[in-house]
Amino acid sequence: MSMKKKERMTTKLRRLLAENDYLVAPCAYDALSARAIEVAGFQVCGTTGYGMHGVVLAQPDSGLLALNESVDILSKMADAVDIPIICDAEGGYGNALNVIRTVKEYEKTGVAGFFIEDQQQPPNCPFLSKTEVISVDEMCGKIQAAVDTRKDPDLLIIARTDAPDEEAVDRANAYLDAGADMVKILPKSREALVSLPEKVHGPIHLGYFPNQPFFKDFTTEDCGKKLGYKIITFPFSVLFAQVAAELRILNYIREHGTPEGYDGDMIDFETYIKLVHVDELVEAGNRYIKK
Structure with a gap:
């Protein structure tokens, strides 16, 4: 297992943003999906709160995943890969004071960046009721708290x-003025x-949603190079493909x-076993386990 200190992912992400017209970041939800994104050759990994x-x-x-649970998952994801991770910080898990703690905890995980949304807190599940947003002033306060805390x-x-x-x-421009x-x-x-x-x-971060008619015939190059979006993520694609594969094999076993x-x-x-780096564990075992 390599003991080489990781490059600081925050600086790497800033460099990649400067060097590229746009970045494509499929979204992971655990350490294994993050590793798969890295192995597939992507330079950046997103995450999906969904x-x-x-x-x-x-x-x-639903907004029921707690701050400590998210931090635990993100820490494992950051340890699993050597590419920058941009993650979902929900609405900062509360008001501006909660945002302060969120930034402190997220920064410890090793992620390279995160987004905070302007939904009312606690967030609602959009499938149960309509999404409501907080005031511009309240959101700007959250942004300023995040910037001052990092x-x-x-x-x-x-x-x-x-x-x-x-x-x-209007809100996006106000949020940029507030320091985002x-x-x-x-x-x-x-x-x-x-x-x-x-x-x-x-710069704008774009979430590419599958099966949305207005995305039809648009590729990441269209969105990035032609339209000007800076980061393009795929919040659902890996998740939905994995669940489809799970259901297919399980139904096959049930039937046959x-x-x-x-x-x-x-x-x-x-x-x-190559994907999960068994060679690193074997190397570490041979080096450190004495019999």
Whole structure:
């Protein structure tokens, strides 16, 4: 196991942002999915609060995953990879005072950046009731608290707004003025997707949602190089693909009483143990375990 000190991921992320027109960051929800994103060749990893709620609580993004639970997951993810991680900090888990603690705890995990959203706290599950946003002033206070709290100036602070249309643009610009390094907006139409980068006076983080009609025929290059989005994440793609694969193999075993003959994708044992770095454990064992 290499004992070499990791490069500071915050600085690496800032460098990658400066060197590239845009970055693509599929979203992970645990250490193994983060490792898979790294092995697939991506330079940056996102995270999905929706997916973390799913794998820990088997729930949608209900806001019930606690700060300490998220910190535990993120710490393991950061330890598992050597690429920067940009994560979901929900609404800062409360008011501006909660944001202070959130930033302190998130910074300890080794993540390279995070976004805070302007939903009312405690957050609601959008499938149960309509999302409500806090005032611009309250959100700006949260952003200022986050900026003042971070010890590493390279830690990327992104402000997300769930407001619609032109209100989202106004809020995004106000959040940039308050000190956010980047903003995240959820476009509600193809027109908004195309026009937002021209209306916001700073870099934008875009979540690419599968099966949304207004994303049809748009690639990451279209969104990044042509439209001008700086970071493009895929919040659901890895999660949904994994669950589909799990259900398919489980249904096959239930129907046939054996996995033999299953024609779906399945990683072989040798590839898997390579993915989870068994060689590092063997090396460490040979070096340190004395008999």
